[in-house]
Amino acid sequence: DAKTTQPNSMESNEEEPVHLPCNHSTISGTDYIHWYRQLPSQGPEYVIHGLTSNVNNRMASLAIAEDRKSSTLILHRATLRDAAVYYCILRDVSGAGSYQLTFGKGTKLSVIP
Amino acid sequence: EAQVTQNPRYLITVTGKKLTVTCSQNMNHEYMSWYRQDPGLGLRQIYYSMNVEVTDKGDVPEGYKVSRKEKRNFPLILESPSPNQTSLYFCASSLFSAPTNSPLHFGNGTRLTVT
Numbered sequence: 001d002a003k004t005t006q007p008n009s010m011e012s013n014e015e016e017p018v019h020l021p022c023n024h025s026t027i028s029g030t031d032y033i034h035w036y037r038q039l040p041s042q043g044p045e046y047v048i049h050g051l052t053s054n055v056n057n058r059m060a061s062l063a064i065a066e067d068r069k070s071s072t073l074i075l076h077r078a079t080l081r082d083a084a085v086y087y088c089i090l091r092d093v094s095g096a097g098s099y100q101l102t103f104g105k106g107t108k109l110s111v112i113p
Numbered sequence: 114e115a116q117v118t119q120n121p122r123y124l125i126t127v128t129g130k131k132l133t134v135t136c137s138q139n140m141n142h143e144y145m146s147w148y149r150q151d152p153g154l155g156l157r158q159i160y161y162s163m164n165v166e167v168t169d170k171g172d173v174p175e176g177y178k179v180s181r182k183e184k185r186n187f188p189l190i191l192e193s194p195s196p197n198q199t200s201l202y203f204c205a206s207s208l209f210s211a212p213t214n215s216p217l218h219f220g221n222g223t224r225l226t227v228t
Contacts, residue, residue: 036217043117043203043219044156087156101146101217102172103156 004088009108012078020073020107022088027068031090035062035073038085038106047073047086083111115140119204119220126194127228134189134223136204142218144207145187146171147179149200150222156203162187194227201225 005023012018024033035047048055048062050071055062061074075082087106117138126132138145146161148171158171162181176198178190187206191198202223208215 034216043205043221044217045219046216049216101158101161103148103158105153105155 003102004090004104006086006088006104006107008105009110011110011112012075013112014080015077018075018078018082018109020075020086020088020109021070022072023070024088024090025069027090028092031092033062033064033068033071034089034091035060036087036089036103037082038087039081040084044087044103049091078109078111080111080113083109085109115218117204117206117218117220119202119223121223122221123224125226125228128195129193132191132194132225134191134202134204134225136187136189136220137185138187138206138218139185140206140208140218141184142206143184143209144215145181146205146217147177147187147189148203148205149173149198150203151200159189159202194225196227199225199227 032049032051034049036044037047038044048057048060050062050064063072085106085108087103089101089103120135143164147159148156149159150156157173159173159177160168160171160179162168165181165184168179168181181187204220205217207217
């Protein structure tokens with residue numbers, strides 16, 4: 001299975017943009033890039049996903065490199081509520097890949113007031 | 114309200130005493146999965162199910178069993194729990210198994226302690 005690599009931790013000031021990187025150098029053509037986050041004492045929640053083009057939703061933006069070997073989750077204005085562990089995972093939609101979903105350790109984002 | 118419900122939220126038991134953690138979803142999702150979360154190790158998949166009567170091992174299946182007799186329920190069974198199964202457990206579901214990119218919905222977790 002294609003795997004992802006993320007920094008263990010990052011810090012951001014409140015109300016500033018945050019760029020959370022993810023490397024996935026062995027990504028296949030049928031892998032979608034998904035981002036989830038886990039707030040303290042809660043289950044993970046879906047944030048955003050994409051395949052090739054940059055994506056925006058009410059929570060965040062996802063910037064995908066042209067070669068798709070890396071991506072960046074962008075929180076435009078970090079709030080204290082965004083302090084969480086952020087996970088980048090790959091989901092194979094071809095049907096040929098494993099249905100296993102490996103989350104890894106994620107990036108712990110701290111937001112400084 | 115669309116949700117994944119796990120029970121119990123907290124469970125303390127002793128080594129060897131069989132237990133079941135229940136998971137139920139009300140969204141008619143095909144795919145369901147169990148994860149355990151341990152400090153420094155992130156989320157690791159235990160078992161998953163692509164549909165009724167279809168289950169398969171994840172990354173760390175040893176010591177666990179699952180069943181999927183109905184679409185909405187996916188219980189996690191520990192036949193003989195051991196202290197190394199002390200962990201935080203999450204159940205998740207998504208609309209389709211594959212090929213799809215439908216998001217996963219997670220329950221609020223079950224904190225299990227085995228003494």
